[in-house]
Amino acid sequence: GAGVSQSPSNKVTEKGKDVELRCDPISGHTALYWYRQRLGQGLEFLIYFQGNSAPDKSGLPSDRFSAERTGESVSTLTIQRTQQEDSAVYLCASSLAGRAEAFFGQGTRLTVV
Amino acid sequence: AQSVTQPDIHITVSEGASLELRCNYSYGATPYLFWYVQSPGQGLQLLLKYFSGDTLVQGIKGFEAEFKRSQSSFNLRKPSVHWSDAAEYFCAVVLTSGTYKYIFGTGTRLKVLA
Numbered sequence: 571g572a573g574v575s576q577s578p579s580n581k582v583t584e585k586g587k588d589v590e591l592r593c594d595p596i597s598g599h600t601a602l603y604w605y606r607q608r609l610g611q612g613l614e615f616l617i618y619f620q621g622n623s624a625p626d627k628s629g630l631p632s633d634r635f636s637a638e639r640t641g642e643s644v645s646t647l648t649i650q651r652t653q654q655e656d657s658a659v660y661l662c663a664s665s666l667a668g669r670a671e672a673f674f675g676q677g678t679r680l681t682v683v
Numbered sequence: 684a685q686s687v688t689q690p691d692i693h694i695t696v697s698e699g700a701s702l703e704l705r706c707n708y709s710y711g712a713t714p715y716l717f718w719y720v721q722s723p724g725q726g727l728q729l730l731l732k733y734f735s736g737d738t739l740v741q742g743i744k745g746f747e748a749e750f751k752r753s754q755s756s757f758n759l760r761k762p763s764v765h766w767s768d769a770a771e772y773f774c775a776v777v778l779t780s781g782t783y784k785y786i787f788g789t790g791t792r793l794k795v796l797a
Contacts, residue, residue, distance in 0.1 A: 601783065612773065612789040626784065661726065663785075670715040670734070670777040672785065674727040 574675035595664030689788035706774030
C-alpha cells in the first residue's frame with residue numbers, strides 16, 4: 571500500500587480482555603516498529619523487527635505484551651489481560667533496511683474500560 | 684542512557700510571529716535527528732531530518748532546523764507561524780549503532796493565537 575496501515579483505528583475493550591492490533595507496513599520495508607503514546611506523553615518504544623533477525627523486545631512493558639511478524643509483512647501486537655493503564659495510541663512504523671527514516675501509521679487508539 | 688529533551692511543554696505564539704522549538708539530546712555520537720508534527724487525531728508527519736552535512740536543514744511547511752554539535756541541540760524554527768501550524772511537535776533521535784530505534788522527546792504543544 572501507499573503508507574503504513576493500522577487496524578482497527580479505534581478499539582474499546584473491557585479490562586481483562588485480550589486485544590490484537592494489526593500493522594501493515596509499506597511494501598518492501600523490512601524494518602517495523604511499534605510505539606505507544608499515552609495521553610499527553612511522548613512515544614515509548616515497544617518492539618522492533620528487522621528481517622529475519624531476532625526482534626528487539628526491550629521496550630515491551632510486561633509479559634502481557636507480545637508481538638509477531640509474518641515474514642516481512644504484517645505484524646500484530648497482542649496485549650493480554652488488558653489493564654486501564656494500557657489505554658493509549660499504539661503507533662506502528664516501517665522503514666527500508668539500513669535506513670533510519672521511518673514512516674508512521676495513523677495509530678490505533680485503545681481504550682480499556 | 685540516551686535521551687531527548689524538549690524543555691517546553693507548551694508554547695503559544697501569535698500568528699505571523701516567529702517560532703523556535705528547542706530540542707537537546709544526550710548520546711555519545713551524532714545521531715540521526717528528526718522533527719515530526721502530530722495534529723489532533725493524526726499520525727506523525729515528518730517535517731525534516733538531519734543525517735550529516737549542512738547543519739541547517741530545510742523541511743516542509745516552511746520549517747527549518749539547525750544542528751549544533753557543541754550544544755547537542757537540534758532546534759526547530761519557522762519565521763512566520765500560520766494558524767494551521769497549531770499541533771504537537773516531537774523531536775526524535777535515531778541511534779546510529781545497532782537497531783535504528785527512535786527515541787522521542789515528550790513533545791511541545793504549539794498554540795497559535797489569531
